[in-house]
Amino acid sequence: MHISPNSAPETQPDSLIHVRGLxxxxxxxxxxxxxxxxxxxxxxxxxxVVLTGPSGxxxxxxxxxxxxxxxPTAGQxxxxxxxxxxxxxxxxxxxxxxxxxxxxxxxxxxxxxNALDNVILPLLAKGLAWKKAAPRGQAMLELVxxxxxxxxxxxxxxxxxxxxVAIARALVAQPAIxxxxxxxxxxxxxxxxxVIQLMRQLNQQSGxxxxxxxxxxxxxxxxxxxxxxxxxxLIAKSTPR
Amino acid sequence: xxxxxFSRYLLNDLRHDLRHSLLTIAGLSxxxxxxxxxxxxxxxxxxxGSQPGFASQNLILLSADTIDPxxxxxxxxxxEQAVQAVQAAYGPGSVRYVAPTILRxxxxxxxxxxxxxxxxxxxxxxxxxxxxxxxLEGRYPTxxxxxxxxxxxxxxxxxxxGQSIDFYGQQFDLVGKVSYQAGKIxxxxxxxxxxxxLFGTRRGFQxxxxxxxxxxxxETVRAYLESxxxxxxxxxxxxxxEVHERLGQAIQDILKFTIVMDALALGVITxxxxxxxxxxxxxxxxxxxxxxxTGFLTGAIRRFLFGRAFLQTLLADxxxxxxxxxxxxxxxxxxFSMHGAYVRxxxxxxxxLSGLALTILFAxxxxxxxxxxQGRQSLVALLTD
Numbered sequence: 001m002h003i004s005p006n007s008a009p010e011t012q013p014d015s016l017i018h019v020r021g022l023x024x025x026x027x028x029x030x031x032x033x034x035x036x037x038x039x040x041x042x043x044x045x046x047x048x049v050v051l052t053g054p055s056g057x058x059x060x061x062x063x064x065x066x067x068x069x070x071x072p073t074a075g076q077x078x079x080x081x082x083x084x085x086x087x088x089x090x091x092x093x094x095x096x097x098x099x100x101x102x103x104x105x106x107x108x109x110x111x112x113x114n115a116l117d118n119v120i121l122p123l124l125a126k127g128l129a130w131k132k133a134a135p136r137g138q139a140m141l142e143l144v145x146x147x148x149x150x151x152x153x154x155x156x157x158x159x160x161x162x163x164x165v166a167i168a169r170a171l172v173a174q175p176a177i178x179x180x181x182x183x184x185x186x187x188x189x190x191x192x193x194x195v196i197q198l199m200r201q202l203n204q205q206s207g208x209x210x211x212x213x214x215x216x217x218x219x220x221x222x223x224x225x226x227x228x229x230x231x232x233x234l235i236a237k238s239t240p241r
Numbered sequence: 242x243x244x245x246x247f248s249r250y251l252l253n254d255l256r257h258d259l260r261h262s263l264l265t266i267a268g269l270s271x272x273x274x275x276x277x278x279x280x281x282x283x284x285x286x287x288x289x290g291s292q293p294g295f296a297s298q299n300l301i302l303l304s305a306d307t308i309d310p311x312x313x314x315x316x317x318x319x320x321e322q323a324v325q326a327v328q329a330a331y332g333p334g335s336v337r338y339v340a341p342t343i344l345r346x347x348x349x350x351x352x353x354x355x356x357x358x359x360x361x362x363x364x365x366x367x368x369x370x371x372x373x374x375x376x377l378e379g380r381y382p383t384x385x386x387x388x389x390x391x392x393x394x395x396x397x398x399x400x401x402x403g404q405s406i407d408f409y410g411q412q413f414d415l416v417g418k419v420s421y422q423a424g425k426i427x428x429x430x431x432x433x434x435x436x437x438x439l440f441g442t443r444r445g446f447q448x449x450x451x452x453x454x455x456x457x458x459x460e461t462v463r464a465y466l467e468s469x470x471x472x473x474x475x476x477x478x479x480x481x482x483e484v485h486e487r488l489g490q491a492i493q494d495i496l497k498f499t500i501v502m503d504a505l506a507l508g509v510i511t512x513x514x515x516x517x518x519x520x521x522x523x524x525x526x527x528x529x530x531x532x533x534x535t536g537f538l539t540g541a542i543r544r545f546l547f548g549r550a551f552l553q554t555l556l557a558d559x560x561x562x563x564x565x566x567x568x569x570x571x572x573x574x575x576x577f578s579m580h581g582a583y584v585r586x587x588x589x590x591x592x593x594l595s596g597l598a599l600t601i602l603f604a605x606x607x608x609x610x611x612x613x614x615q616g617r618q619s620l621v622a623l624l625t626d
Contacts, residue, residue: 067534098536104624112253112256112257113254117250121537122535122536125532125536125537
């Protein structure tokens with residue numbers, strides 16, 4: 001892992017996520033906001049990375065850029081060997097489909113679909129038949145402890161259960177990277193702890209790299225790597241485990 | 242996504258928001274209904290206006306001072322004067338037959354509906370020689386309580402030959418079904434004497450048909466007659482075709498109106514479908530963005546959304562079609578008459594298919610334009626909307 005906000009770092013050969021000189025600016029009314037101001041980052045495969053920092057420090061923007069749902073103003077992003085900065089929308093969609101799972105703070109499940117149908121969406125996007133996708137979805141729901149709730153729609157599930165469904169959806173296609181934006185932000189503390197333990201357990205079982213943006217410093221206890229952001233820059237790192 | 246999974250997700254999606262889905266279908270079906278009714282009406286009037294012309298050697302003498310010839314009256318002496326003038330100019334054999342005709346438009350109770358029909362009272366020979374009726378079934382009326390009716394009148398009223406019909410408290414026996422070369426007119430035919438017996442003799446006859454020899458040019462004879470002293474300015478002479486063209490012209494004026502209605506209905510259905518589709522998708526931009534985040538390519542999302550819009554539109558079209566057929570049968574009786582002009586309304590396969598094609602096209606356009614617009618927006622912006 002490498003962090004160097006002030007000088008050009010060397011590329012780490014074993015990096016799964018490799019970021020250099022990443023800038024993101026956007027306009028908010030008449031004001032130009034610099035959300036990221038030259039971020040360099042290298043994350044190895046299998047890590048459980050926690051990104052903390054105050055609101056507006058650039059955590060969410062960084063996650064969005066890493067999963068290709070937003071475009072950088074400048075800089076390089078290479079994730080699992082694929083450069084994202086100049087990729088087309090279609091290429092970015094394929095990249096997300098094949099390599100990334102994303103967990104949102106507010107779950108973002110599709111209300112019309114039951115838990116199982118929500119979970120297997122990434123498999124269907126890959127073109128898998130229902131008969132092949134459903135058992136994998138059921139196995140994933142079992143892993144997050146929701147096998148009995150697979151026919152329930154999001155509106156019939158608690159916040160914690162919905163977030164478990166979202167985690168199952170993020171992992172069902174066996175992505176190399178799982179990005180989570182405030183995954184416990186909408187949960188009570190007990191449920192939040194359960195969800196974090198679950199993600200850590202899945203990280204260890206699947207070998208997928210997890211990168212979580214959070215205000216919850218408690219999560220840092222289970223992280224392999226901890227980054228802190230402020231004003232669009234990575235200002236500190238530690239390796240708790 | 243294969244077709245089974247596609248259908249499963251499609252139905253789940255529609256069922257999830259059933260009330261909204263049904264309201265959308267109901268709203269769209271009203272648009273389909275208005276389009277189908279307007280197009281059926283304009284087609285009916287168009288068909289009436291495009292009837293083939295017919296050749297006739299009949300000159301029709303009418304009162305010149307009435308808008309509706311049925312309100313006028315032609316005196317026996319004027320008719321005799323006109324006939325003598327033609328014979329004097331073109332020879333004694335120039336007039337083949339003269340048929341004084343009592344003419345009325347009556348509103349007749351036919352089943353549960355009141356229909357307007359033209360009633361012609363003319364001598365039996367006049368029916369065949371002058372008006373060139375064709376006997377389709379039964380026989381021509383000869384008695385004072387007998388009538389024949391055109392096939393259009395039969396269709397409008399649902400009568401049967403042998404049936405007894407009541408006019409102004411008098412019972413008439415329906416003895417024949419006839420065709421009338423002048424076009425689709427719902428008409429009743431009785432003898433002149435029967436007409437006088439029914440309507441009285443005070444107003445005499447309204448029309449005098451003078452059939453001239455086949456060797457003469459009706460236009461030339463008409464011009465001559467109009468220059469004869471005693472005809473103008475009190476009377477007007479028409480070719481028989483012109484009399485029916487006047488009725489056709491009235492229908493054509495209505496047709497212009499129905500074409501405007503048709504165009505409006507077309508605008509309502511196309512932009513309505515487009516608007517309904519676009520709004521639905523705009524409301525669900527976050528879900529659509531989520532599918533993109535999950536890895537669905539725009540083409541796959543577009544196919545899904547179009548499938549959804551297609552299903553809604555198809556159901557709305559079918560419902561609208563059913564309602565339109567019901568409205569035509571129950572409220573209009575499939576056909577009606579205006580001053581005797583027989584107009585038959587039906588939803589033609591062409592109108593139905595063009596309506597279906599247009600709605601599907603605009604549903605697709607709504608999906609395509611909305612997804613193009615959303616495709617240009619940042620996923621982050623759509624997700625945080």
